[in-house]
Each structure stands twice: as structure tokens, then as C-alpha cells.
Amino acid sequence: MSCNCTASDLSLMNDVLEKYKAIPGSLITVLQNAQVLYGFLPQDVIRHISTQMSIPPAKVFGVATFYTQFRFAPVGKYLILLCQGTACHVNNSQKIEQAINEELGIFDGETTEDGLFTLKNVACLGCCSLSPVMMINEDTYGTLTPEKTKKILKELREVQA
Amino acid sequence: MKIAVGQGSCGTAAGAGKVYNLLEKTINENSLNAELTITGCIGMCFLEPIVDIYADDGSLKRLVKITEKDIPAIADYIQTGDPEKIAKLEVSAADNEFLTKQTRIALRHCGIINPEKIEDYLADKGYLALKKVLAMTPEQVIEEMKLSGLGGRGGAGFPTWFKWNAARQSAGDVKYLICNADEGDPGAFMDRAVIESDPHSVIEGMLIGAYAIGAQSAIIYVRAEYPLAITRLKKAIEQAEKAGYLGKNILGTGFSCDFRIKAGAGAFVCGEETALIESLEGNRGMPRLKPPFPAQSGFWQKPSNINNVETFANVPWIILNGGPAFAAMGTEDSKGTKVFALTGKIKRGGLVEIPMGKTLRDVIYDIGGGIRDNKEFKGVQMGGPSGGCIPAELIDTVIDYKKLNATGAIMGSGGMVVMDENTCMVSMAKFFLDFTAKESCGKCIHCRIGTKRLLEILERICTGKGRQGDIELLEDLCNEIKNGSLCGLGQTAPNPVLSTIRYFRSEYEAHINEHRCPACDCTELLTFEIDSEKCTGCTLCKKKCPVDAITGEVKKPHLIDFEKCIKCGKCRQVCRFDAVKVF
Numbered sequence: 001m002s003c004n005c006t007a008s009d010l011s012l013m014n015d016v017l018e019k020y021k022a023i024p025g026s027l028i029t030v031l032q033n034a035q036v037l038y039g040f041l042p043q044d045v046i047r048h049i050s051t052q053m054s055i056p057p058a059k060v061f062g063v064a065t066f067y068t069q070f071r072f073a074p075v076g077k078y079l080i081l082l083c084q085g086t087a088c089h090v091n092n093s094q095k096i097e098q099a100i101n102e103e104l105g106i107f108d109g110e111t112t113e114d115g116l117f118t119l120k121n122v123a124c125l126g127c128c129s130l131s132p133v134m135m136i137n138e139d140t141y142g143t144l145t146p147e148k149t150k151k152i153l154k155e156l157r158e159v160q161a
Numbered sequence: 162m163k164i165a166v167g168q169g170s171c172g173t174a175a176g177a178g179k180v181y182n183l184l185e186k187t188i189n190e191n192s193l194n195a196e197l198t199i200t201g202c203i204g205m206c207f208l209e210p211i212v213d214i215y216a217d218d219g220s221l222k223r224l225v226k227i228t229e230k231d232i233p234a235i236a237d238y239i240q241t242g243d244p245e246k247i248a249k250l251e252v253s254a255a256d257n258e259f260l261t262k263q264t265r266i267a268l269r270h271c272g273i274i275n276p277e278k279i280e281d282y283l284a285d286k287g288y289l290a291l292k293k294v295l296a297m298t299p300e301q302v303i304e305e306m307k308l309s310g311l312g313g314r315g316g317a318g319f320p321t322w323f324k325w326n327a328a329r330q331s332a333g334d335v336k337y338l339i340c341n342a343d344e345g346d347p348g349a350f351m352d353r354a355v356i357e358s359d360p361h362s363v364i365e366g367m368l369i370g371a372y373a374i375g376a377q378s379a380i381i382y383v384r385a386e387y388p389l390a391i392t393r394l395k396k397a398i399e400q401a402e403k404a405g406y407l408g409k410n411i412l413g414t415g416f417s418c419d420f421r422i423k424a425g426a427g428a429f430v431c432g433e434e435t436a437l438i439e440s441l442e443g444n445r446g447m448p449r450l451k452p453p454f455p456a457q458s459g460f461w462q463k464p465s466n467i468n469n470v471e472t473f474a475n476v477p478w479i480i481l482n483g484g485p486a487f488a489a490m491g492t493e494d495s496k497g498t499k500v501f502a503l504t505g506k507i508k509r510g511g512l513v514e515i516p517m518g519k520t521l522r523d524v525i526y527d528i529g530g531g532i533r534d535n536k537e538f539k540g541v542q543m544g545g546p547s548g549g550c551i552p553a554e555l556i557d558t559v560i561d562y563k564k565l566n567a568t569g570a571i572m573g574s575g576g577m578v579v580m581d582e583n584t585c586m587v588s589m590a591k592f593f594l595d596f597t598a599k600e601s602c603g604k605c606i607h608c609r610i611g612t613k614r615l616l617e618i619l620e621r622i623c624t625g626k627g628r629q630g631d632i633e634l635l636e637d638l639c640n641e642i643k644n645g646s647l648c649g650l651g652q653t654a655p656n657p658v659l660s661t662i663r664y665f666r667s668e669y670e671a672h673i674n675e676h677r678c679p680a681c682d683c684t685e686l687l688t689f690e691i692d693s694e695k696c697t698g699c700t701l702c703k704k705k706c707p708v709d710a711i712t713g714e715v716k717k718p719h720l721i722d723f724e725k726c727i728k729c730g731k732c733r734q735v736c737r738f739d740a741v742k743v744f
Contacts, residue, residue, distance in 0.1 A: 027443035066445040067426035086348030087504035124347035127174040128504035129206030140174035
């Protein structure tokens with residue numbers, strides 16, 4: 001795991017830790033709250049949680065790395081969740097992944113150099129009848145084709161320019 | 162007049178939110194006489210966004226595939242009451258059969274009530290089953306469940322009454338009731354739809370279960386990927402507590418049960434009950450050795466009972482209508498109804514609830530309308546990554562736990578992904594193994610490394626590098642993994658491979674022996690060629706080819722250089738004359 005050396009504002013965690021510190025079994029809930037606050041799990045925050053909850057850092061890292069929800073690096077402004085569920089797979093989601101790669105040059109888990117887009121493959125978004133589907137932040141885009149996907153990404157990029 | 166906009170996740174993704182907002186604005190600005198509300202998932206996902214208009218006499222007009230441009234017509238209808246205004250938007254009789262051919266028990270309120278209003282639930286016999294149960298003894302409740310024959314709808318079909326009884330019999334004052342809403346099977350969304358559309362029936366079912374086993378605490382473990390479901394559950398719990406249906410001294414009977422929601426963090430293995438308990442305790446979700454079973458020693462080593470969302474949603478109905486009414490539906494081995502998420506290459510995809518005993522043909526053709534684009538039906542994957550593929554020749558298989566198991570597939574939680582002639586079965590098996598290899602928790606060596614090796618072999622077969630003996634190697638490894646894994650994930654992970662080898666062995670052989678993909682799906686095994694009869698020489702493919710493998714002059718047939726071609730498929734995608742052939 002690479003070190004993200006910028007110091008995080010640990011005081012943001014005060015309320016969450018106050019609420020859950022004494023409740024056994026609440027580590028995952030605390031980590032979920034931390035991710036909402038920081039956008040990802042910075043290393044110093046993980047250590048802070050470990051000290052405050054008296055849980056060894058190895059266990060906190062162990063739990064955090066086990067679950068796919070947790071991230072250890074910041075994500076781009078637009079987080080693309082590309083559905084790779086069975087229905088999307090059957091309806092050619094690989095072609096959509098290829099189109100995103102051609103347009104942005106990123107693969108699963110990567111962020112564009114300008115920090116604008118992050119691509120994450122997910123198991124199922126549950127909109128199977130609209131497959132293939134992707135979500136960009138809060139918006140869902142269905143019945144995608146490679147051309148449609150590229151157009152959506154281009155438009156988002158133009159909004160920024 | 163009441164207007165309800167279907168706002169499940171599917172509807173929202175299709176644009177129901179925008180439709181609702183615009184309708185609201187239109188109604189307010191023009192002071193139209195209509196009450197606007199939301200409803201959950203109607204189940205006709207292929208027709209979303211859906212707007213239901215209820216006349217004052219209760220009759221329904223269902224408008225489908227509504228976009229913002231249809232709002233003026235709806236406004237006209239509200240004002241004039243002239244059905245002609247919206248005639249074009251109404252659901253067709255054929256599409257409506259998707260619903261009329263179903264028998265809805267678990268989904269009885271879905272798409273009908275407003276999931277965010279307890280009043281709507283109460284108006285349709287809501288919490289009456291709880292009231293009835295509180296006047297019964299726990300043993301009587303368990304007996305009623307026994308009569309119903311309800312089996313666990315998470316996939317295994319284990320009798321619910323038996324689990325409840327085991328937890329009831331376990332010694333100890335502190336017991337837990339847990340609802341498994343960690344629906345991780347890619348291609349299944351039944352549980353999400355039930356929670357989003359009818360959260361109170363799940364809560365009521367859980368309360369009945371808690372009363373039966375003697376639990377004072379109930380926990381719902383929901384996938385974090387289901388934010389809307391979590392929001393609606395939270396609201397429902399607050400409303401139920403306020404109304405005195407949960408919390409301390411429920412309805413003055415002395416029975417108390419507190420509720421909480423735990424959001425999962427994304428791990429398929431947490432659908433396994435002991436892994437789920439580990440996750441609830443804040444650990445890595447790795448399964449425990451059984452026995453002891455959760456009924457003896459579960460959450461914090463206390464007796465715990467875990468059932469799935471759909472199981473709980475059935476419970477209030479069973480209590481109100483009696484166990485025998487539920488058992489009257491279905492087959493000898495499998496009682497009641499089952500909900501399926503019908504997706505893939507199907508004309509009408511969505512949520513389907515049917516009595517056990519119907520055939521796959523009933524679901525795929527009668528309800529689902531058959532295969533999209535009139536292609537040929539090839540098979541259906543049941544039970545997701547833990548299940549298997551049922552081929553076209555077995556389409557008359559009866560839906561029943563035992564009969565489905567006999568085919569090598571499973572009932573599973575209800576994912577039903579339909580495949581057509583263009584789906585490569587080897588590639589399908591590879592897809593599922595890619596999933597299980599990533600989701601293996603790593604505890605058992607056979608599962609952790611075995612699934613990875615299975616995936617590698619399947620990958621080489623799909624890229625034309627398969628070796629003689631690979632099929633036998635796959636079969637051998639599959640059996641080892643089944644025998645050497647502790648939990649259901651490992652024990653069932655080889656199913657997609659075994660069932661595709663069983664029914665589509667010739668496809669595996671074609672990949673290995675002839676380096677050919679019969680479904681023309683595995684791109685690396687394809688040969689691209691331009692049909693000189695159809696090619697008009699528009700030069701589009703030549704321009705788009707990333708490796709300059711296409712040559713030809715304007716208005717003359719083009720040619721692909723096989724040596725240079727990287728089989729990316731671009732030319733085929735862009736050709737407007739269907740001139741690029743693959744074989």
C-alpha cells in the first residue's frame with residue numbers, strides 16, 4: 001500500500017469515534033464513516049482509528065482491504081462505476097470497458113492524470129433490464145453502446161473545460 | 162385521481178425522478194386535481210419509467226416508457242378525463258401479460274403501495290399478522306410455518322420452521338434474528354426490489370420470526386450498494402417504532418424487539434451466514450466451521466437465526482392466510498411461490514413471481530415473451546455464480562428445488578439470466594470464475610487457488626491456447642474444489658464450469674481442437690472477412706481500423722489482411738451494410 005503522506009485532519013473523526021468507540025463490532029461502520037468524510041481511507045486515519053478503538057493496525061488494514069467498498073487512494077471528480085454483472089456481461093459490457101479505455105486511457109481502479117475520472121468495475125448495479133449500465137457519480141446511464149459511452153465522457157470533459 | 166410514479170432503482174435509472182419532478186411542477190402550476198405519489202418497483206423493468214393513474218373508482222391506467230415529453234398529454238388527461246389523450250402511452254395487452262400471468266405473494270405490495278408511508282401498508286392488512294401472532298404461542302407460530310412448507314429463499318431451500326425451531330430450542334436468554342439482505346449474485350435484484358417497494362412486510366416478517374425464536378434484537382444486513390433500500394428501511398423502522406410495532410413492549414404485549422440496519426461493505430462471501438456473522442462483528446467476512454450452527458452459537462456466540470429478505474416477506478401472508486394456503490401452491494417438494502429476476506437476452510425483463518411447479522418455458526416464453534431480436538434460445542443461468550446453466554433442450558424443466566438440482570443448476574436466490582445463440586458458454590463459465598476467484602475469502606486453499614487455476618485454464622481455452630486434456634483437468638479440479646472447501650462459495654463455485662461442460666462439451670472441444678468459437682463471441686478466435694457482395698466501398702472501416710489492416714479503393718469492395726488484423730471488431734461495429742462477417 002503506497003503512503004499518502006499528506007496529513008489528514010483527524011479531528012473530523014471525533015464524532016464518529018465518540019459514537020462507536022465503545023460498541024463492539026463497529027469497526028466496519030467506523031471505516032465507512034471515515035470514507036464518507038475523507039473520500040477514501042488515508043493511512044494516518046486508519047492508524048488513528050486503530051489507536052482510538054484499541055484494535056491492532058494489522059486488523060484494521062485486514063478488514064479494510066477485505067471489502068471492496070474501501071479505497072486507499074483519492075478518486076477522480078467523476079467516479080465511473082461500470083457494471084459487470086451477468087446481464088451486462090451477456091449484453092457486452094466488455095465493449096463498454098474498451099470504449100472507456102480508448103476515451104480516457106484508464107483501466108479498472110485507475111484515475112486519469114488530470115484527476116477527473118476514476119473507473120471502477122462493480123459486480124451488479126441491479127439495473128439489469130437497462131444493461132449494459134454504468135453509473136457516473138449519482139447518475140445512471142443505461143443501454144450503452146461504445147459510441148454513446150464516448151459521447152457521455154466527452155460531454156463531461158467539456159463541462160470542465 | 163391518484164398518480165403513482167414507479168420509483169425503484171430501475172425506474173430511477175430509467176429517468177423516473179425527472180418524470181416525477183416535472184409532473185409535480187405541472188400539477189402545481191396548473192392546480193390540477195390529482196394526488197401525486199410514488200410507488201416501488203412494479204417489476205416491469207423493461208417498460209420503465211412507469212406512471213400509474215388510479216381513477217377515483219380504483220380502476221388503473223398504466224402508462225409506460227414515459228419521458229418528459231409525455232407530461233403534457235398526461236396533464237391533458239387529468240384535466241379532461243379523455244382517455245384518448247393517453248391511449249398511445251398505455252401498456253399493451255401483450256406486455257401486461259407479464260404481470261397477469263404471475264402469482265404475487267412476496268411481491269404482493271410491490272408497485273402498489275407507497276413504500277415510504279406506513280399508512281399505505283396498514284391499509285392493506287399491514288401488521289395484522291403481527292397482532293395475530295402476538296396472541297399465539299411461539300410454538301404455534303412455528304407450527305404454522307411448518308404447515309406452509311416455506312423453504313429459505315436465499316437459495317438452499319432449507320425449511321424455515323426447522324431453523325426457527327432450532328433457535329427457539331437453544332438455551333439462553335439473549336438471541337438474535339438476522340435478515341440477510343446482502344444480495345451479491347450479479348444478475349439478481351429481487352431482495353432489493355422487495356425492500357425498496359415494501360420494507361414493512363420484511364420488518365413484520367422479522368418481528369414474527371423474532372417472536373417465534375425468542376429474540377429481542379433484530380439486525381438487517383444490507384448491501385452497501387443499495388442506498389435507496391437502506392434509506393427506505395430506515396424510514397420504515399422509524400415509522401413502525403413510532404406506531405408501536407417495534408421497540409419496547411410491542412402493542413402492550415410485553416414482547417420487545419429492537420431493530421438496526423448494518424450496511425455491508427461489499428463481499429459476496431458475506432451471503433454465507435457464518436461469514437455474515439463475522440462481518441457483523443466487525444471482522445473479515447470469513448466463514449466459520451459448522452457445527453456449531455448459528456442456531457446454537459451465532460452472533461456474539463448467542464443463538465441466532467438468519468433468513469433472507471424474500472423468506473421474511475412471505476411470512477406475514479402465511480400467518481394471515483394460514484400455512485396450508487401457502488402449501489397449496491407448488492409441488493410435492495417445493496411449496497409456495499418464488500421470485501425471479503429475469504434478465505439477459507429476454508424481451509421482457511423484470512421481476513417474476515410464480516408458483517413452484519411452473520416450467521422454465523412458462524417463465525421465459527409465456528411471461529418473458531421469448532428471446533430478444535428473435536434469436537435462438539441457448540440456455541439459462543440459474544443461481545448466478547453458484548448455479549449452473551440449463552440448456553435449451555431442458556426448457557420444460559419444472560421449477561422445483563429437486564428438479565433444478567438434478568439438471569446441475571440450482572434454484573438459487575432467483576437470478577435467471579437468459580442466453581441466446583451468440584453467448585459463448587466457455588466465456589460464460591470464465592466470467593463466473595473470474596467473479597468467484599475475486600470473491601473467494603481466501604480461507605480454504607482449494608477455493609482460493611483452485612478457482613484461480615480454473616480461471617487460468619478457461620482463459621487459455623478462450624484465447625485458442627487450450628490444450629488436450631484441459632476438459633478433464635477442469636472436471637478433476639472442479640471436484641477437488643467442491644470437496645475441499647468449507648462454505649457454499651467454494652462448494653458451488655465449480656458449478657458453472659461443470660454444467661457448461663455437461664451440456665456444451667462440444668463448444669469446449671471446438672475451442673481447444675479447432676481454435677474456433679461456435680458462438681462467435683471469443684474475439685481472439687474469430688476471423689474477420691468482408692463480403693464483397695455487400696461492401697459498397699464507403700471506406701469507413703478502413704478509416705476506423707487501428708492497425709491499417711483494411712485496404713481498398715472508394716466504391717470498391719475492401720479487403721482485410723488476416724496477418725495484420727488484431728480482431729478488435731471495430732470494422733464490424735462501424736459497417737452500415739452488414740458486410741463484415743465473422744466465423
